[in-house]
Each structure stands twice: as structure tokens, then as C-alpha cells.
Amino acid sequence: DADVTQTPRNRITKTGKRIMLECSQTKGHDRMYWYRQDPGLGLRLIYYSFDVKDINKGEISDGYSVSRQAQAKFSLSLESAIPNQTALYFCATSDLGTDTQYFGPGTRLTVL
């Protein structure tokens, strides 16, 4: 079974719609992250959470919000999706004191 899972794996939505991407992990890690990948830009950090009560903005948080419902769950929301949010989104986790992050399989989001 995958240690970090993301749902949905693919999503097509329209401009202005609200959408939520979900991430769950069974690794027992406290730290969770959301990234987006765009061609030519690599992975950019959107939000990160070091524990259930800790939420921090990353490099590109505008237009996004997150919720850490439990140690194992971290969701990313687009309140009003726009076409330039079309990208591949990854959730990741890490254990305390290490820099190695473990990634989910990704969600491919298309905003029309």
C-alpha cells in the first residue's frame, strides 16, 4: 500500500469553481507539504505544516488555502480556480529532523 496517497489523481474543472485536493499518509510523519510542478519551473512550495496546529505559507500560496485535519491528512483548496493553476500537484511528508521528503503520486489538475 502506498504510504502517501492523493485524491483525486486527475481533475478537470472550470474557472471559478472551488476544488479540494486531499492527501493522506500512513508514515506517521508530522510534517506535510504541498507543491506544484510546472514545466520548466520544477517543484514550488505552496504550503507546509510542521504539525496539526502549524500552517505556513510557501513560495506561491496566493490563490490557495490548506487545512490540516489530522496528523495524517492535509488538504489543499483552490477557492476560485483559474487557468494558470493548471499544474501537477504533489503532497509530501517528512519526519522530524530529516530533510528527506516522501511524495505522493500527484494530482493532475486542469482548469478550463
Place this chain on the structure above:
Amino acid sequence: DQQVKQNSPSLSVQEGRISILNCDYTNSMFDYFLWYKKYPAEGPTFLISISSIKDKNEDGRFTVFLNKSAKHLSLHIVPSQPGDSAVYFCAASIIQGAQKLVFGQGTRLTINP
């Protein structure tokens, strides 16, 4: 401003030869570096890392070299195998354990038979 740069979007290497992937960084505060490998339809997976107190770290066919004065690191794969075909990302962090990574743009490596 791209603090971690992989200037080669793609690289093609013959099976059995050496693959060398390069990464440059601009922030002298970075002190821990990682390489991730990504196959299509999968998330990135950790490959190898190096601390700034070292200039080389080796794990099987994979070796990472760090040149701090040049702010440059490279990943060597010897010998290259078809299963090594993937996108490779380098990443850096300020203070080992700070757990915020800055990624490069990625290099697509293709190993030809």
C-alpha cells in the same frame, strides 16, 4: 529568482556510459543537497544527498559531488541503465533538518540502448 538551477532540460546517454547531471545554486546559505528521481505518473523519490561538510557521497552506481566554492553539484550515474531514464531534480535546504527544500527545474535523462 531561481535559487537552484538545472540548466540542462534534457540529457541523452548511451546505456553503460556515465550520466552526469548538473545543478547550480546561488544561495550560499544552503548546506544540504538532495537528488530526487521522478518517473511519469509517479511522485519524486529520494535518491541521494550530501551535506556541505562533504564534497562527495556515493551510493552504489550513484555519486554526488559538491563544489561549494563554485556553488555547483553534480550527480554521476555509472554505468547508466535503461531504468535510469527519468526526470532528476536537485534540491537544497538551509540548515540541515530545516525541512524546507528549494528545487531545481529538473533534467530529463534518457538512456539509449
